[in-house]
Amino acid sequence: MQPITPQDINQSMLSAIENEMQHFVAQADNQGLQQFYEMMAYHLGWQGEGSGPEARGKRFRPLLLLLCCTAAGGEWEKALPAAAAVELLHNFSLIHDDIEDNSPLRRGRLTVWKKWGIPQAINTGDAMLTLAHLAMLRLDDSVTCDVLTDLVRILQETCLKLTQGQYLDISFENRQDITLQEYWQMVEGKTAALISACATIGALIGGAQPAVCLHYKDFGYFLGLAFQAQDDLLGIWGDAALTGKSNESDLISGKKTLPVLYGLSLGEKFAARWKMGNIEACEVPQLSALLESEGGLDFTQQETFRLTHLALDNFYLAEPQQPAKDQITEIASKFLKRTK
Amino acid sequence: MQPITPQDINQSMLSAIENEMQHFVAQADNQGLQQFYEMMAYHLGWQGEGSGPEARGKRFRPLLLLLCCTAAGGEWEKALPAAAAVELLHNFSLIHDDIEDNSPLRRGRLTVWKKWGIPQAINTGDAMLTLAHLAMLRLDDSVTCDVLTDLVRILQETCLKLTQGQYLDISFENRQDITLQEYWQMVEGKTAALISACATIGALIGGAQPAVCLHYKDFGYFLGLAFQAQDDLLGIWGDAALTGKSNESDLISGKKTLPVLYGLSLGEKFAARWKMGNIEACEVPQLSALLESEGGLDFTQQETFRLTHLALDNFYLAEPQQPAKDQITEIASKFLKRTK
Numbered sequence: 001m002q003p004i005t006p007q008d009i010n011q012s013m014l015s016a017i018e019n020e021m022q023h024f025v026a027q028a029d030n031q032g033l034q035q036f037y038e039m040m041a042y043h044l045g046w047q048g049e050g051s052g053p054e055a056r057g058k059r060f061r062p063l064l065l066l067l068c069c070t071a072a073g074g075e076w077e078k079a080l081p082a083a084a085a086v087e088l089l090h091n092f093s094l095i096h097d098d099i100e101d102n103s104p105l106r107r108g109r110l111t112v113w114k115k116w117g118i119p120q121a122i123n124t125g126d127a128m129l130t131l132a133h134l135a136m137l138r139l140d141d142s143v144t145c146d147v148l149t150d151l152v153r154i155l156q157e158t159c160l161k162l163t164q165g166q167y168l169d170i171s172f173e174n175r176q177d178i179t180l181q182e183y184w185q186m187v188e189g190k191t192a193a194l195i196s197a198c199a200t201i202g203a204l205i206g207g208a209q210p211a212v213c214l215h216y217k218d219f220g221y222f223l224g225l226a227f228q229a230q231d232d233l234l235g236i237w238g239d240a241a242l243t244g245k246s247n248e249s250d251l252i253s254g255k256k257t258l259p260v261l262y263g264l265s266l267g268e269k270f271a272a273r274w275k276m277g278n279i280e281a282c283e284v285p286q287l288s289a290l291l292e293s294e295g296g297l298d299f300t301q302q303e304t305f306r307l308t309h310l311a312l313d314n315f316y317l318a319e320p321q322q323p324a325k326d327q328i329t330e331i332a333s334k335f336l337k338r339t340k
Numbered sequence: 341m342q343p344i345t346p347q348d349i350n351q352s353m354l355s356a357i358e359n360e361m362q363h364f365v366a367q368a369d370n371q372g373l374q375q376f377y378e379m380m381a382y383h384l385g386w387q388g389e390g391s392g393p394e395a396r397g398k399r400f401r402p403l404l405l406l407l408c409c410t411a412a413g414g415e416w417e418k419a420l421p422a423a424a425a426v427e428l429l430h431n432f433s434l435i436h437d438d439i440e441d442n443s444p445l446r447r448g449r450l451t452v453w454k455k456w457g458i459p460q461a462i463n464t465g466d467a468m469l470t471l472a473h474l475a476m477l478r479l480d481d482s483v484t485c486d487v488l489t490d491l492v493r494i495l496q497e498t499c500l501k502l503t504q505g506q507y508l509d510i511s512f513e514n515r516q517d518i519t520l521q522e523y524w525q526m527v528e529g530k531t532a533a534l535i536s537a538c539a540t541i542g543a544l545i546g547g548a549q550p551a552v553c554l555h556y557k558d559f560g561y562f563l564g565l566a567f568q569a570q571d572d573l574l575g576i577w578g579d580a581a582l583t584g585k586s587n588e589s590d591l592i593s594g595k596k597t598l599p600v601l602y603g604l605s606l607g608e609k610f611a612a613r614w615k616m617g618n619i620e621a622c623e624v625p626q627l628s629a630l631l632e633s634e635g636g637l638d639f640t641q642q643e644t645f646r647l648t649h650l651a652l653d654n655f656y657l658a659e660p661q662q663p664a665k666d667q668i669t670e671i672a673s674k675f676l677k678r679t680k
Contacts, residue, residue: 028504032525036507096466100459119440119510122462126436127503129466133473133496137489145485149477152492156473163467164368167376170459185372 006327010063013076013083017062020084022046024135028127039124040131043095043112050109057107060331061194062087064223065202067328068216071320074206081138082201085155088132090194093162095125100170129159143205151201158197165189176275178256180265184225191231192224199223203318215318219311223332226307230335232257233300236288249284258303259296270294308332346667350403353416353423357402360424362386364475368467379464380471383435383452390449397447400671401534402427404563405542407668408556411660414546421478422541425495428472430534433502435465440510469499483545491541498537505529516615518596520605524565531571532564539563543658555658559651563672566647570675572597573640576628589624598643599636610634648672 021044029037042048045055062083066076097103098111099121105111113121136155140148168186172178199220203213235250235257250257254277256264263270270291273279279287291297312332320328361384369377382388385395402423406416437443438451439461445451453461476495480488508526512518539560543553575590576599590597594617596604603610610631613619619627631637652672660668 028500030504032522033504033507035511036504096462100462118458120507122436122440122465123503123506123510125462126466126469127500127507129469130496130499130503134493134500137493137496140489145489149480149485149488149492152489153474153477156470156477159470160368160467160474163463163470164370164373164376166463167373167460167467170463171375182372 006323006330009323010327013063013066014059016077016080017059017066017083017087018056020080020135021087024081024084024088024131024138025128027131027134036124036127039112039116039120040128042115043124043128044091045107048109055107055109059087061090061198064195064220064328064331065198067324067331068199068202068220068320069206071318071324071328072203072206072208072212072216073321074202078142079202079205081135082151082205085132085135086194086198086201088128088135089155089159089162092125092129092132093166093194095121095128097166099125100166139205147204151204154197154201154204158193161189161193163189165191165193172256178261180258180261183256183258183261187225187228188221191228192221195224195227196220208318212318215314218314219318222307222311222314223335226304226311226332226335229258229300229304229307232259233297233304236260236291237297249281249288251279251284251287252281254279259291259300262299263291263294263296266294268294270296304335308335346663346670349663350667353403353406354399356417356420357399357406357423357427358396360420360475361427364421364424364428364471364478365468367471367474376464376467379452379456379460380468382455383464383468384431385447388449390447395447395449399427401430401538404535404560404668404671405538407664407671408539408542408560408660409546411664411668412543412546412548412552412556412658413661414542418482419542419545421475422491422545425472425475426534426538426541428468428475429495429499429502432465432469432472433506433534435461435468437506439465440506479545487544491544494537494541494544498533501529501533503529505531505533512596518601520598520601523596523598523601527565527568528561531568532561535564535567536560548658552658555654558654559658562647562651562654563675566644566651566672566675569598569640569644569647572599573637573644576600576631577637589621589628591619591624591627592621594619599631599640602639603631603634603636606634608634610636644675648675 025037025040025044028040038047042051045051045053045057065083065086066079069076069079094106095112098106099113099118103111104114111121112124116124133152133155136152137148139151143151165186165188168182169190172186196217197220199216200213203216208216232250235255236259240248250260251274260274264274270287273287273290312329315328365377365380365384368380378387382391385391385393385397405423405426406419409416409419434446435452438446439453439458443451444454451461452464456464473492473495476492477488479491483491505526505528508522509530512522512526536557537560539556540553543556548556572590575595575597580588590600591614600614604614610627613627613630652669655668
């Protein structure tokens with residue numbers, strides 16, 4: 001028999017997450033509601049054109065939750081309903097984001113609103129949000145009532161932060177004077193709050209004491225900020241962005257990301273061109289090189305490093321157990337090297 | 341000193357509900373998020389053009405919840421966070437419904453999406469839904485942990501039913517063959533589930549035993565169905581609908597309501613004209629008279645009576661206490677006489 005590797009563990013976790021989510025989403029499939037279920041199953045990459053692992057995303061948030069559970073000394077199987085909950089919550093936000101951003105495609109497939117219209121897409125997102133919270137409530141078999149209400153409250157508070165971050169993100173579109181402070185406030189709500197909640201929830205189910213949970217919370221918070229900084233970097237210097245083929249560069253969409261805000265703060269050549277707007281795909285390689293020469297790439301990279309190290313410092317303060325300690329460290333360092 | 345009348349009690353409840361809601365929604369008003377708060381305060385009738393009692397609706401659901409709490413022997417003040425929760429939940433669904441139905445006006449005022457755009461309106465609805473659940477969690481001071489998780493679960497399950505009903509309602513727009521059975525299934529989710537939850541939650545906080553809670557649940561369920569049947573009646577024979585001035589008749593919007601489905605099932609003159617579509621405001625008085633002559637008004641009125649009496653039968657089985665027993669009976673009978 002082969003020894004069990006960390007990769008095997010990750011694989012077991014990933015298929016268990018998928019099963020758990022399928023179990024909860026199946027609740028929606030009552031009499032006459034097949035299509036209601038199908039819209040969710042399509043978005044989650046289980047059904048319809050282009051379904052399969054590529055359509056599902058990395059399931060990074062539930063995986064982090066399960067690993068934090070084992071790092072805190074718990075059994076990850078116990079945390080599966082919570083893992084399903086955070087991934088469903090994340091996907092609710094994607095369904096609504098796609099409408100709000102007017103995005104026709106997600107992971108190469110038509111978005112829910114493009115396929116079924118805005119009314120059904122709004123409602124499908126609402127349903128997925130509800131299924132997320134219902135999944136969390138299923139932990140009533142495995143944790144005490146007090147822990148359960150803590151978990152339910154953490155997820156709801158995270159949800160409020162998500163909507164606050166999203167409010168800022170939408171309002172930034174009509175503003176030219178975004179400060180870096182406002183940018184980080186937006187990222188805190190839109191990205192870091194949920195990743196921080198994943199780490200906290202995992203640790204709490206794993207049996208961590210309140211003081212230790214706080215380290216996990218801070219770990220997830222800084223990891224979330226780092227995640228967004230790296231995402232912003234890839235939005236300009238990632239492969240898809242640089243080719244500019246399918247309007248995937250953040251320079252074309254005009255998004256006010258971290259490197260763009262850095263470039264704008266300098267007020268040099270990049271800023272002058274960017275403020276004129278209407279950047280075409282053919283200009284992308286030249287303009288991203290310009291921003292790089294002004295220091296935008298270095299700045300963003302340094303922020304990602306700084307935040308990832310801050311995240312890991314907090315993680316180690318929690319005295320995580322092996323092999324989860326190494327697995328999480330590896331995931332965090334992969335962040336700095338990812339290309340998509 | 342004047343004796344305290346049921347009207348005084350209702351007034352005290354209504355202002356306490358408003359205070360409680362304001363307390364919870366104020367949570368959204370962090371640094372830099374004033375407008376995020378304002379969108380919710382506008383929708384709830386507290387701020388902006390046309391704000392005031394007329395813009396707030398009847399607050400029927402939270403009032404019912406508080407009355408059921410006292411009918412079950414409890415103190416209504418204890419149930420205030422739950423009352424705020426159900427009204428916030430109802431208003432979340434209105435904000436999203438207005439986008440989904442493409443409605444420019446609600447109670448004579450511009451809808452949130454008309455004022456701030458679809459992206460902010462979707463997100464504002466998401467936030468209000470979250471504030472609803474957070475309000476419910478504040479009952480942790482006044483009920484046991486087990487009751488709290490029951491209440492949280494009831495609200496989430498209600499929310500899932502709301503989205504199922506909404507899915508059906510949206511899907512009916514593109515279908516010509518809706519059966520009465522499908523219609524009731526839609527109403528069960530879209531209207532009856534929340535009204536039933538209000539009665540159940542009120543009774544549960546009031547200290548009712550499980551068997552008694554079930555009577556309250558059935559009471560609310562049938563009351564919700566009756567409420568919708570009467571709403572459908574007013575959508576054609578109510579004052580606003582009959583004048584047809586502002587496209588307020590369900591005959592103009594083409595909604596498949598109970599009297600319309602009845603008329604369609606007959607396949608007579610009303611059905612023939614309705615199926616041709618494009619009904620103009622000037623045709624409304626004639627067409628509603630036609631549907632009335634074919635029995636559509638009588639049928640809908642009889643359904644409202646039947647369902648209201650079913651509701652009250654279940655209510656009395658719960659052996660409700662006075663004066664709430666009379667107050668709720670009065671509210672139910674008002675249903676049958678309301679004109680808006």
